[in-house]
Amino acid sequence: MGNNMDHDYYKQNLDSKEISDFFGNISSGYFNYSDLNDYNESEMCCPVPPCKFYTIQAFEKTFLPFFYALIFVVGLCGNGMVIAVLLRAKETLPGTDVFIFNLAFADSLLVATLPFWAVQAVHSWVFGDFLCKVIGGIFKINFYSSIFFLVCISFDRYLSIVYVIRMYNRSNSCWILCISLAIWVLCVLLTVPDFVYLKKEYDSRQNTSSCSLNLASSWKNNLRIFNQVVAFFLPLLAMAYCYTHIICTLRRSKGFQKQKALRVILAVVAVFFLCWTPYHLVMLIDTLIYFEILERNCEWESKVDIAETVTTSLGFFHCCLNPLLYAFVGIKFRNRFLELLEKLGCVNHRFLKKHTHLSSRRKDSTWSESTEASYTGL
Amino acid sequence: MMKKVFFTTLLLLLCAFVTIQGMPTSKRQRCLCRGKDLPSVQIHRIAEAEFHRPSASCDREELIVTLKPKGRKKCLNVNLEQGRIIKEAIMKKKK
Numbered sequence: 009m010g011n012n013m014d015h016d017y018y019k020q021n022l023d024s025k026e027i028s029d030f031f032g033n034i035s036s037g038y039f040n041y042s043d044l045n046d047y048n049e050s051e052m053c054c055p056v057p058p059c060k061f062y063t064i065q066a067f068e069k070t071f072l073p074f075f076y077a078l079i080f081v082v083g084l085c086g087n088g089m090v091i092a093v094l095l096r097a098k099e100t101l102p103g104t105d106v107f108i109f110n111l112a113f114a115d116s117l118l119v120a121t122l123p124f125w126a127v128q129a130v131h132s133w134v135f136g137d138f139l140c141k142v143i144g145g146i147f148k149i150n151f152y153s154s155i156f157f158l159v160c161i162s163f164d165r166y167l168s169i170v171y172v173i174r175m176y177n178r179s180n181s182c183w184i185l186c187i188s189l190a191i192w193v194l195c196v197l198l199t200v201p202d203f204v205y206l207k208k209e210y211d212s213r214q215n216t217s218s219c220s221l222n223l224a225s226s227w228k229n230n231l232r233i234f235n236q237v238v239a240f241f242l243p244l245l246a247m248a249y250c251y252t253h254i255i256c257t258l259r260r261s262k263g264f265q266k267q268k269a270l271r272v273i274l275a276v277v278a279v280f281f282l283c284w285t286p287y288h289l290v291m292l293i294d295t296l297i298y299f300e301i302l303e304r305n306c307e308w309e310s311k312v313d314i315a316e317t318v319t320t321s322l323g324f325f326h327c328c329l330n331p332l333l334y335a336f337v338g339i340k341f342r343n344r345f346l347e348l349l350e351k352l353g354c355v356n357h358r359f360l361k362k363h364t365h366l367s368s369r370r371k372d373s374t375w376s377e378s379t380e381a382s383y384t385g386l
Numbered sequence: 387m388m389k390k391v392f393f394t395t396l397l398l399l400l401c402a403f404v405t406i407q408g409m410p411t412s413k414r415q416r417c418l419c420r421g422k423d424l425p426s427v428q429i430h431r432i433a434e435a436e437f438h439r440p441s442a443s444c445d446r447e448e449l450i451v452t453l454k455p456k457g458r459k460k461c462l463n464v465n466l467e468q469g470r471i472i473k474e475a476i477m478k479k480k481k
Contacts, residue, residue: 022475023433056419058418058419058448058450059417059418209441212436213417213418214443304421313416
């Protein structure tokens with residue numbers, strides 16, 4: 009479909025003189041004017057004027073740089089802190105922490121690509137073909153792995169609380185590393201098509217260059233409903249399954265921190281749901297438009313475009329919340345973080361004493377070592 | 387048993403992520419022309435004609451003509467005779 013045509017050939021205009029010159033050159037036998045001239049604009053049934061993309065482009069120009077910058081700064085700081093704290097740990101990290109480390113790593117790489125997309129929204133893709141493949145690939149890999157690790161964390165907690173399987177004894181810590189590695193390899197493999205098909209492409213319709221997948225879109229669009237179900241509902245289902253069982257187990261147990269654990273679980277699921285549901289609802293509307301179940305209409309579609317831009321950003325914002333939800337809620341993690349701050353000279357020793365005191369008292373409570381270990385992740 | 391469950395979950399997820407669309411890099415399907423295209427217009431009323439090739443944002447060829455005197459834009463059917471000739475003229479001009 010024109011792949012072998014040359015690339016700078018996307019848009020070409022003819023003015024009226026050129027057109028009349030051109031049609032003047034054609035012999036009347038070949039081209040019957042009288043037939044064509046019979047058509048009158050008013051006689052045509054409802055010719056719709058072509059859509060304009062000004063609204064969505066103007067909106068993205070103002071909204072995306074601001075919001076992406078926010079996610080970039082907050083996400084990089086939060087996830088950077090998680091990485092710094094976990095890297096300093098001397099003992100072998102328990103399973104959940106390994107996954108949290110990987111999650112933080114994936115999230116920080118994901119937000120690191122956001123400035124590029126912001127620049128693309130403001131100017132166009134100015135970075136060339138190679139960077140398009142690299143940045144697009146990094147984005148996709150980490151987008152995948154971020155959700156993978158979220159599911160891993162919930163599954164790990166499920167196993168350790170419902171089945172009281174200690175995922176972090178010596179033989180299992182090797183397993184955890186293998187699983188993490190396998191996920192990364194898998195995500196890289198899944199991104200191979202992106203590396204092949206991502207290209208800087210000039211789009212004459214929007215009069216801008218962008219870094220996009222050069223695939224025939226027809227077959228891709230037919231998979232859309234399927235995509236939405238499996239990309240969102242499956243992780244959500246996995247999380248809901250694991251956490252429901254955890255909640256049931258917790259309700260039966262007598263624990264000091266039970267209420268807190270329950271709150272944290274609800275927050276984890278609710279935040280995932282709140283961040284990604286709007287996006288998938290908009291995608292659903294978009295799918296209905298694509299299959300023409302909803303009417304195609306420029307104004308309506310431009311509103312859907314704006315909604316999609318906003319909800320996608322909200323989805324990315326989830327990256328910023330992960331450190332809070334998974335790392336900073338744990339007492340052990342907060343203590344380690346305070347220790348790190350003291351080492352760096354950000355807080356003094358008295359401050360550290362005051363704030364780590366709380367957790368040492370908790371250790372003396374009715375909690376056994378294993379239960380506590382299971383709960384610290386929460 | 388547990389390992390079995392774990393790997394089944396992973397496998398299901400694998401299927402999910404093969405088909406997901408990454409957002410900034412996969413463009414929406416947004417063609418310029420909606421509804422019915424004009425089969426033809428009066429040649430002398432065309433002020434300008436622009437041709438759009440299939441791209442990431444639209445998988446069709448589109449031909450848009452600006453009409454005199456009001457400068458209104460209309461979509462012209464590329465597959466009918468007049469549209470095809472204008473498209474060929476545009477392509478020829480390029481060469």
